[in-house]
Amino acid sequence: MKRLLLAGAGHAHLQVLKSLAARRRRDVEVVLVTPHLRQMYSGMLPGWIAGHYALAECAVRLEPLLRTAGVRLVQDSVAGMDAGRRVVRCAEAGEIGYDVLSVDTGAELDASSLAATDAALLPVRPLEAFVVAWDRQAERFLRAGRAAVAVVGGGAAGVELALAIRHRLAHRLGGDKARVTLVAGGGLLAGHGAAVVARAEAALKQYGVDIARSHAAGAPAGLLLASGEELAADCIVAATGAAAPGWTKDAGLALDGRGFLAVGDGQRSISHAEVFAAGDIASRTDAPHARSGVYAVRAGPVLSVNLQRTLEGRPLAAYRPQRHSLYLLATGPKEAIASWRGLCFAGKWVWRWKDRIDRAFVARFDAGLNLPAGKPS
Ligand SMILES: Cc1cc2nc3c(=O)[nH]c(=O)nc-3n(C[C@H](O)[C@H](O)[C@H](O)COP(=O)(O)OP(=O)(O)OC[C@H]3O[C@@H](n4cnc5c(N)ncnc54)[C@H](O)[C@@H]3O)c2cc1C
Known part of the structure; x- marks a missing residue:
């Protein structure tokens, strides 16, 4: 046979x-x-x-x-x-x-350039390992009562993850106790239309995610940005392609x-x-x-x-x-941005879709x- x-x-x-x-x-x-x-x-x-x-x-x-x-x-x-x-x-x-x-x-996912850090390093792949690691990390944040997270990677996954993490942590800890930074050295949403990028930037700002437009390497306290600045983080989520x-x-x-x-x-x-x-x-x-x-x-x-x-x-x-192809990017609360051939639609109805x-x-x-x-x- x-x-x-x-x-x-x-x-x-x-x-x-x-x-x-x-x-x-x-x-x-x-x-x-x-x-x-x-x-x-x-x-x-x-x-x-x-x-x-x-x-x-x-x-x-x-x-x-x-x-x-x-x-x-x-x-x-x-x-x-x-x-x-x-x-x-x-x-x-x-x-x-x-x-x-x-x-x-x-x-x-190759996260070796981020490895030299004392922060918890969570590559998004494999997904099964990531969900276990994130669950534990979220528990730690809740016990500590504060969180500083850096999400590295300005593609669709990085943007969605940064917004989701900020939404969850701000809800559980309070907005001022949950710092989330999206580190996007390769640019934000490369390959998507200008209207989509602008809408995503607006969502990141509205929901309290900082953006660092810089390449980064792992450093003891978190990340070392290409500018020479250090970004302190308890946890680094790698969504680097x-x-x-x-x-x-x-x-x-x-x-x-x-x-x-x-x-x-x-x-x-x-x-x-x-x-x-x-x-x-x-x-x-x-x-x-x-x-x-x-x-x-x-x-x-x-x-x-x-x-x-x-x-x-x-x-x-x-x-x-x-x-x-159509991309539907979740922005934290039950809202989303649709990206289709440079066109952009956004709102609660996009999330429902x-x-x-x-x-x-x-x-x-x-x-x-x-x-x-x-x-x-
Ligand atoms: C946070 C996040 C959000 C995303 N959102 C979207 C989205 O909205 N839209 C979109 O189009 N794309 C999205 N992507 C990208 C999408 O996840 C991938 O492109 C997609 O999963 C690829 O599918 P796949 O079938 O190639 O592999 P996978 O979905 O990665 O599946 C691989 C399978 O193989 C198994 N496997 C892995 N290694 C081995 C091995 N060595 N031996 C045997 N089995 C193995 C795994 O357990 C798994 O079952 C997102 C990615 C991330 C990280």
Whole structure:
């Protein structure tokens, strides 16, 4: 029997699992290697920090999905692979062979330039480690009755996190006891339109987040800014963009210049016909696009079709990623900013819109799973 190996339970793989749950294959063994029993939905994370959601609302439970899809779980992490021998090496479970492999393990974050600090350093990736660390840190702040947080990274995640953290801490400690600074050396919301940047700046000011437009390195008391100024902080949240995991280097697969898996049309590896990748770990060499959940989600359906077609020896379906994507940025209270091709909309209705989209995404993977065995193909 052929084996389809899914590495990581990222956004694209959720859709592969969902389609296997709807049409279970009895002629193929499907194995998922992933370290956690749930898949965090990052779009709702700022809402969890701000206190609008329970953590369980922000995650897809994997076990019911896997049971219905007939997929075997290996609860572990990919630590390496040898594409020549068609094996993936897990951190604990050893080697697993495959006929077809699909990788959706997300990106990592390189926070090494911030490491030389005595403040608590909380990289936002992996998300599972971040939520545990943030929960503990928030408890510490509540006990101390005051907080000084620096969020490093001026992209969408950094802006949303800074606003969410400030909202939560100001609510619990009082505005004057909760200092939050967004450190945005690379600029604020690069790639978004001027109206969106202006609206985000206004929200940061309105809700009491300071902005330091400077690169920063870790320093004993917090951060050392490029200006030479020190920024004292008890906690540094690193939201400094995506980096490729180290294991791709020796995998034997074609990579882009930064170590991400190079894929082409149909999300297939440009070097190995039996290997696919989607989400932040992948780089479309023919149609480069930003790393964001939107693209990971959009790649899911075509990935699902192409894995099935490869198992059946059929030609692949083509997929051209969209050129533009909608961003909905939560601003702390139940308000949000929409960014679409340079246009900007903001307000409580944008939050309600975002809330509906996000909840529907998570719910989609619980819905219809009470069918006992899925329909065999
Ligand atoms: C705070 C925050 C807010 C964000 N908000 C948005 C937003 O609103 N809209 C948007 O489009 N994007 C957003 N993003 C970006 C978005 O999170 C990522 O682009 C998206 O998660 C990428 O999806 P993915 O499927 O590639 O991987 P991930 O969602 O990172 O999933 C990877 C999966 O693989 C597993 N895994 C990791 N390493 C291994 C390994 N070695 N072996 C096996 N399994 C592994 C993980 O446990 C996880 O299940 C946000 C990011 C952050 C940090």
